[in-house]
Amino acid sequence: xxxxxxxxxxxxxxxxxxxxxxxxxxxxxxxxxxxxxxxxxxxxxxxxxxxxxxxxxxxxxxxxxxxxxxxxxxxxxxxxxxxxxxxxxxxxxxxxxxxxxxxxxxxxxxxxxxxxxxxxxxxxxxxxxxxxxxxxxxxxxxxxxxxxxxxxxxxxxxxxxxxxxxxxxxxxxxxxxxxxxxxxxxxxxxxxxxxxxxxxxxxxxxxxxxxxxxxxxxxxxxxxxxxxxxxxxxxxxxxxxxxxxxxxxxxxxxxxxxxxxxxxxxxxxxxxxxxxxxxxxxxxxxxxxxxxxxxxxxxxxxxxxxxxxxxxxxxxxxxxxxxxxxxxxxxxxxxxxxxxxxxxxxxxxxxxxxxxxxxxxxxxxxxxxxxxx
Numbered sequence: 622x623x624x625x626x627x628x629x630x631x632x633x634x635x636x637x638x639x640x641x642x643x644x645x646x647x648x649x650x651x652x653x654x655x656x657x658x659x660x661x662x663x664x665x666x667x668x669x670x671x672x673x674x675x676x677x678x679x680x681x682x683x684x685x686x687x688x689x690x691x692x693x694x695x696x697x698x699x700x701x702x703x704x705x706x707x708x709x710x711x712x713x714x715x716x717x718x719x720x721x722x723x724x725x726x727x728x729x730x731x732x733x734x735x736x737x738x739x740x741x742x743x744x745x746x747x748x749x750x751x752x753x754x755x756x757x758x759x760x761x762x763x764x765x766x767x768x769x770x771x772x773x774x775x776x777x778x779x780x781x782x783x784x785x786x787x788x789x790x791x792x793x794x795x796x797x798x799x800x801x802x803x804x805x806x807x808x809x810x811x812x813x814x815x816x817x818x819x820x821x822x823x824x825x826x827x828x829x830x831x832x833x834x835x836x837x838x839x840x841x842x843x844x845x846x847x848x849x850x851x852x853x854x855x856x857x858x859x860x861x862x863x864x865x866x867x868x869x870x871x872x873x874x875x876x877x878x879x880x881x882x883x884x885x886x887x888x889x890x891x892x893x894x895x896x897x898x899x900x901x902x903x904x905x906x907x908x909x910x911x912x913x914x915x916x917x918x919x920x921x922x923x924x925x926x927x928x929x930x931x932x933x934x935x936x937x938x939x940x941x942x943x944x945x946x947x948x949x950x951x952x953x954x955x956x957x958x959x960x961x962x963x964x965x966x967x968x969x970x971x972x973x974x975x976x977x978x979x980x981x982x983x984x985x986x987x988x989x990x991x992x993x994x
Contacts, residue, residue: 623664623665624663624664624665624687624688624689625662625663625664625687625688626662626663626667626668626685626686626687626688627660627661627662627684627685627686627687628660628661628662628668628672628683628684628685629658629659629660629683629684629685629750630645630658630659630660630672630675630676630679630680630682630683631657631658631680631681631682631683631684631750631754632657632658632679632680632681632682633681633682633754633757633758635657635681636656636657637656637657637679641678641679642654642656644678644679645659645675645679648661648668648670648675649661649668649669658680659675659679659680672685672693672695673695673722673724673729674724676695676697676729677697677724677725677727677729680697681696681697681698681757682694682695682696682697682750682753682754682757683695683696683697684749684750684753686749689736690734690735690736691733691734691735691736692733692734692812692813693731693732693733694731694732694733694750694753694756694809694812695729695730695731695732696729696730696756696757696760697724697727697728697729697730698727698728698729698730698760698761699726699727699728699863700723700726700727700728701726702728702761702863703721703728703730703760703761705721705728707763707765708721708730708765708768709883710793710794710883710884711765711768711769711771711772711793713772713775713785713786715775715783715784715785716734716735717733717734717735717771717774717775718731718732718733718734719731719732719733719768719771719772719775730760732767732771732809732813734774734813734814749808749812752804752805752808753805753808753809753812754805755803755804755805756805756806756809759803759805761863764796765794765796766796766798766799766802766806767806767809768793768796769792769793769794769795769796769799769823770806770809770810770813770815770820771813772792772793773815773816773819773820773823773892774813774814774815774816776819776889776892776893777815777816777819779893780889780890780893786889787889787890788888788889788890789888789889789890790888790889791884791885791886791887791888791889792823792884792885792886792887792888792889792892793883793884793885794883794884794885795823795885799820799823799824800821800824800825816896818896818899818900818903819892819893819896821896821899822892822895822896822898822899823892823895825895918954919954919957919958919961922954922955922958923958923962929951929955930955930971932948932951933948933951933952933975934975936948936951937975937979937982937985940982942984942988945982945984945985945988946988948985948988949985949988949989949991949992949994950992952972952975952989952992952994953992953993953994955968956968956972956994972994976989
């Protein structure tokens with residue numbers, strides 16, 4: 622199978638200017654450009670430009686996927702809007718990447734997975750970026766669940782070969798509402814193949830979301846000087862982007878300082894152990910459910926008495942392969958029932974008689990052999 626690569630860039634909450642769109646059109650002769658996006662795919666060759674440069678010049682989001690297992694998601698923000706101190710506990714760079722870089726006045730946040738499986742499979746869907754775009758604003762609002770999810774992805778395959786994480790490494794700060802993911806976060810979990818059992822283990826330590834205090838916000842707004850109010854209103858009328866976030870940032874800077882934690886409380890080893898404990902409980906529950914189902918089926922079979930043998934006879938006399946197969950399955954279950962009731966010798970006598978009666982029906986004999994009867 623040949624290689625396949627797909628690149629897509631998007632703006633967020635804005636359109637390209639005519640000059641930007643004209644420049645974007647020239648990035649590739651077979652790309653597709655709209656007022657908010659640019660996409661291009663390659664079965665041979667590569668995109669000739671640095672995606673980070675294109676992102677910094679024209680767009681706000683970038684998505685890349687290749688059929689050998691590489692996936693990238695990048696978001697560009699004005700660097701003054703993001704507190705890098707809050708990002709750093711989540712950042713790492715190994716075979717998987719969750720990191721940021723500063724390009725001019727912008728911050729580019731990167732999520733990347735490079736699979737070692739080498740499956741070279743088909744890529745059936747290249748529309749994932751639309752599902753992931755809400756994460757852009759979520760991060761801007763301080764929702765760092767996607768960063769924590771990426772850290773879970775990094776440790777999910779084990780940490781024996783990690784250069785940055787050991788059993789004793791503390792998790793990054795645990796964002797609230799890990800147990801209630803948005804549709805965009807669910808899409809991210811699927812795209813990055815994040816272990817949902819590990820996620821369930823981690824979610825047990827997530828703090829509940831703190832309710833927004835309208836009183837605190839009202840007090841912070843009331844504390845703004847007349848000059849500050851006029852300044853923000855003028856910028857609003859001018860159409861300045863991200864102004865609501867900038868206002869919240871300004872209000873937070875003038876509010877009393879709160880404590881800051883750079884880690885959670887659990888180690889990577891504890892989370893991995895919690896995952897295994899959940900898997901063991903799930904396996905026991907599944908085994909118990911399967912056994913309960915089997916017992917119920919055996920009870921129902923026993924209640925039918927000789928009617929089951931009559932059904933077997935009717936199926937065999939139909940002389941069709943599907944009916945022979947069904948008859949063999951019923952006989953196998955009758956054998957299980959006989960073993961549980963201690964009546965195996967009686968079952969074998971009736972089975973031998975049935976075999977003798979239909980010994981010339983080779984297809985039926987073959988089906989019996991396939992279920993070891």
